[in-house]
Amino acid sequence: MESELALSVGQAFVAPERRRHRSSMSVRIPEPRLLALKGACALISDSSSRNAIAHQAGELSVRGFLADYISTPEHWDIKTSATRVLRALNGWCHSQSGHVSGGSYVCSLSAMIYRGREAHLFHMGDTLVFRLRGAEFEQLSRDHVTDLGGYRYPSRALGMDGNLDIDYITMPLKQGDIFLFTTPAVRGTLMPSDYVQLIRQDASDLDAACERLAATAQERAQERGYGGEQFCFQLVRIDRLPEDVTEAPDKLYGDLPVPAELSVGQRLDGLEVRGVLSRTAQSRVYRVFDPVSRREMVMKAPSPELSSRNAYLEHFLLQQWVVERVRSPFVARIMEPSRPRTHLYYLMNLIEGERLSDWARRHPQASLSQRLDIARQLAKAVQALHRRDLLHQQIHPDNVLVDTHGQVVLADFSACRLREGDGHKHSRELARQLGLTEHSAPEYALDDDVGRRSDQYALASTIYWLVTGGLPYDMPPHQLRSHTDLEQLSYKSARSLNPEVPQALDDALRRALDPQRALRFRRLSELVVALREPRNKGEAVKATSSVSNRFWQGLAVLLLALLVISWLMR
Incomplete structure (x- = not known):
């Protein structure tokens, strides 16, 4: 289509064979629908030459951003999408750097997104981005460097610190604009006039222009005695701008209306309603049948009364994105409709089973081993969400399904949100709006910061209920009114309600259920370890006891023999 944004790209990379590459670059121009929605990237x-895993750090940051940015929810704006992806990448890189020796996952990164008639630049560290407009050559990025012992190191780089400070600027585009991306190695080799002359020499072939830049930079570097450096150049030219990029507000939700109330026997987009599973103030959940695929599925739609409440509709779309993004056998998965949707809803696979609360009532004699197996599966579901930087916030027995084979599936994401940088104020408000439960962490009732350890509390409370049939505190935490009420919370040992519970598990539950969020496990995996029961534990204890008894019996016989010998030798 002539009204679409059109770009041309050129690249050149030169590095001595004896040196390991430490730079990475890429351009992605998606298919037309995503180009209009998310833009081109x-x-x-670039990483330090003293970093043993410099190339891996650069490759991971570029590939990770391109993969995750395109997968962000369609209703997010560019700044929100890119910033959250970069912060997630930064957190992963920073945490992984502690597990490697001789290097780190730290690198400078510049990412520019072209959408419509605007460009958005996200910059960290000391990579370089320039714009050539006519004869004007302008640096767009800022240099963030620190001088240490005569060497310049990037600062505010990706993976360097747990908190990421990102430079963000937007600028209007003009047809013919050329953007140059390069690395700090080029400093001291080319002047602004050199860039303009070498690019304009033949701007129709951007690959050749990059090759000229690289060859000239290498030649100048050798003349100055530091020819061992590598050079990396990437050019992006704006060939055509879209004619009209004005978007109506209702485009945010794809122009899809909220479905009216449905009853058994009615159809929507060819899907036949066979049962109403849930009606709440926020949503409707139906059991539907698709005659084309011959499959039964679960349809979730916003409540008809909320059709004008865009704030909830935005969160509803996030729920769909959560289901699409998380890949785990313990989390419900999204199903694609066989026909185009005409209303706002999404489909999930149908779980033939029952809620965990119903399962527990029907299986009062279930063994501790069976219950711990369910607990381990549920913990894996929560870990799958946390790996995607998501909080569930509504972990309790009614939101957990157990199928006919004992498979556990976490199936409700009404309160699920991405982790935020403001103490999760919006997450906490959403959870309270949907309603707290007896398994909710105390911080939700007390307006304190919430986070992964809040999910840890709810998971531990559900496990405690599963193995004991009771709750860890006499006062439900969601009924707390002030911080002084925390002092009234006294943990009831799980072993006092079920003597079969191992002491190690009781101790782990006690810590995960601590009223003070900071005192719980730092990582959920520490709780998961306590759920791993050794097989044939009773036999192992008996065998250990038997070996111990034989040892002491043999020692007694030996001492008796020595005593007899000493008596006979007198």
Whole structure:
């Protein structure tokens, strides 16, 4: 289509064979629908020459951004999408750097997104981005460097610190604009006039222009005595701008209306309603049958009364994105409709089973081993969400399904949100709006910061209920009114309600259920370890006891023999 944004790209990379590459660059121009929605991406990354895993750090940052940015919810704006992806990448890189020796997952990164008639630049560290407009050559990125012992190191780089400070600027585009992405190695080799002359020499072939830049930079570097450096150049030219990029507000939700109330026997987009599973103030959940695929599925739609409440509709779309993004056998998965949707809803696979609360009532004699197996599966579901930087916030027995084979599936994401940087104020408000339960962590009732350890509390409370049939505190935490009420919370040992519970598990539950969020496990995996029961534990204890008894019996016989010998030798 002539009204679409059109770009041309050129690249050149030169590095001595004896040196390991430490830079990475890429451009992604998606198919037309995503190009209009998310835009085209151009990135460059660079790491220190003293970093043993410099190339891996650069490759991971570029590939990770391109993969995750395109997968962000369609209703997010560019700044929100890119910033959250970069912060997630930064958190992963920073945490992984502690597990490697001789290097780190730290790199400078510049990412530019072209959408419509605007460009959005996200910059960290000391990679370089320039714009050539006519004869004007302008640096768009800022240099963030620190001088240490005569060497310049990037600061505010990706993976360097747990908190990421990102430079963000937007600028209007003009047809013919050329953007240059390069690395700090080029400093001291080319002047602004050189860039303009070498690019304009033949701007129709951007690959050749990059090759000229690289060859000239290498030649100048050798003349100055530091020819061992590598050079990386990437050019992006704006060939055509879209004619009209004005978007109506209702485009945010794809122009899809909220479905009216449905009853058994009615059809929507060819899907036949066979049962109403849930009606709440926020949503409707139906059991539907698709005659084309011959499958039964679960349809979730916003409540008809909320059709004008865009704030909830935005969160409803996030729920769908959560289901699409998380890949785990313990989390409900999204199903694609066989026909185009005409209303706002999404489909999930149908779980033939029952809620965990119903399962527990029907299986009062279930063994501790069976219950711990369910607990371990539920913990894996929560870990799958946390790996995607998501909080569930509504972990309790009614939101957990157990199928006919004992498979556990976490199936409700009404309160699920991405982790935020403001103490999760919006997450906490959403959870309270949907309603707290007896398994909710105390911080939700006390307006304190919430986070992964809040999910840890709810998971531990559900496990405690599963193995004991009771609750860890006499006062439900969601009924707390002030911080002084926390002092009234006294943990009831799980072993006092079920003597079969191992002491190690009781101790782990006690810590995960601590009223003070900071005192719980730092990582959920520490609780998961306590759920791993050794097989044939009773036999192992008996065998250990038997070996111990034989040892002491043999020692007694030996001492008796020595005593007899000493008596006979007198």
